[in-house]
Amino acid sequence: MPSTPSSALNPAGRRDAKRIVIAGASSLLGAEVRALLEESRFAGANIRLVDEPFAAGLLTAAAGEPAIIRPVEEGSFDRAETVFFTGSAEFTRANAAAARQQGATVIDLSGALAQDDAATAWFPKLDRLRGREFKKGSPAYAIPSAPATAAAALRLVLLKLHIESLSVVCFQSASEAGRPGIEELETQTGQLLSFQGVGRPVYDTQVAFNLVDRFGPASAQDLRVVRERVRAETQLCLGETVSAPALQVLHAPVFYGSAFSACAPLGESAGTASAEQIVAACSDAGFVFADVAQSRPSNVSVAGESILQLAVPELDTSPPGAWWFWGAADNFRLPAANAVKLAEMLS
Secondary structure, eight states: OOOOOGGGSOTTOOTTOOEEEEETTTSHHHHHHHHHHTTSTTTTOOEEEEEOGGGTTOEEEETTEEEEOEEOOTTTTTTEEEEEEOSOHHHHHHHHHHHHHTTOEEEEOSSGGGGOTTEEEOOTTHHHHHTOOOOTTOSEEEOOOHHHHHHHHHHHHHHHTTOOOOEEEEEEOGGGGHHHHHHHHHHHHHHHHTTOOOOOTTTSSOOTTOOBSSOOTTOSOOHHHHHHHHHHHHHHHHOTTSOOOEEEEEEOSOSSOEEEEEEEEOOTTOOOOOHHHHHHHHHHTTEEEOOTTTOOSOTTTTTTOOSEEEOOOEEEOSTTOEEEEEEEEOTTHHHHHHHHHHHHHHO
């Protein structure tokens, strides 16, 4: 009698084990979720990898064993306990309902469900910041991107300090366009240093050594879509009674990470919080303050870290004044770690 592969069994050896499905497994975010699952209490679990047709057949690894990424088909979500959506928003919209119909808990990291009334936004400390109870049993959870997590957390912290206004500029890295985006930035950098013309198949514009707020018209990447996603995720985190901060998204010529600059003007009704009070409130909300003696927050300082790093705020003394913030986060590790933490809470 042929033996059953270990990947078809749960740690206890039961053949009817619930599955974890990573939908969008070929993405950089999907790879991060998979790696963190293997370091969590789900190590050794039955993990199924699915994605869009272009990624079908790719060989990777799951639970320490070779695994092939498969297309979504009938039965892909059978017996799935949790489905992580880590691919494109379109892919999530096309398949989330099928996962729900099988009784799976959907954890969306693609931004697709941020405007879904049935989705519950979650990141560590959000429930306490909003003064709500954790909603266990929601059919879908939305894990916000790193910029949205930072914007929502900072907005809620400052509201508690009676600072009503906030504007945030997010700096997106090339990795948000996946491996092709990283390769194009690398290629353009080398070409420009060699005084050659740059190739532009991904961005349709020069992104090396350049800050832009729009890509070329032939690019499939659209920063306006990214901005609307961040706005939607931030609003879902804040709820209906709190308005989202003003948001802008710019592309920065860096490979990984997400950085942001925020300004909180002090109006007539603003509180008189000191820098020390703001630091204390932000620390309580989950922000980690960089050691000034070593380095300030940057794409480099947060690489591989599942934290929101923040610099001590600085006061703009021009009347009526404003607080300036600078921070950074790993754009894949932060949401992936939050998604795995949520799955552990729900299991």
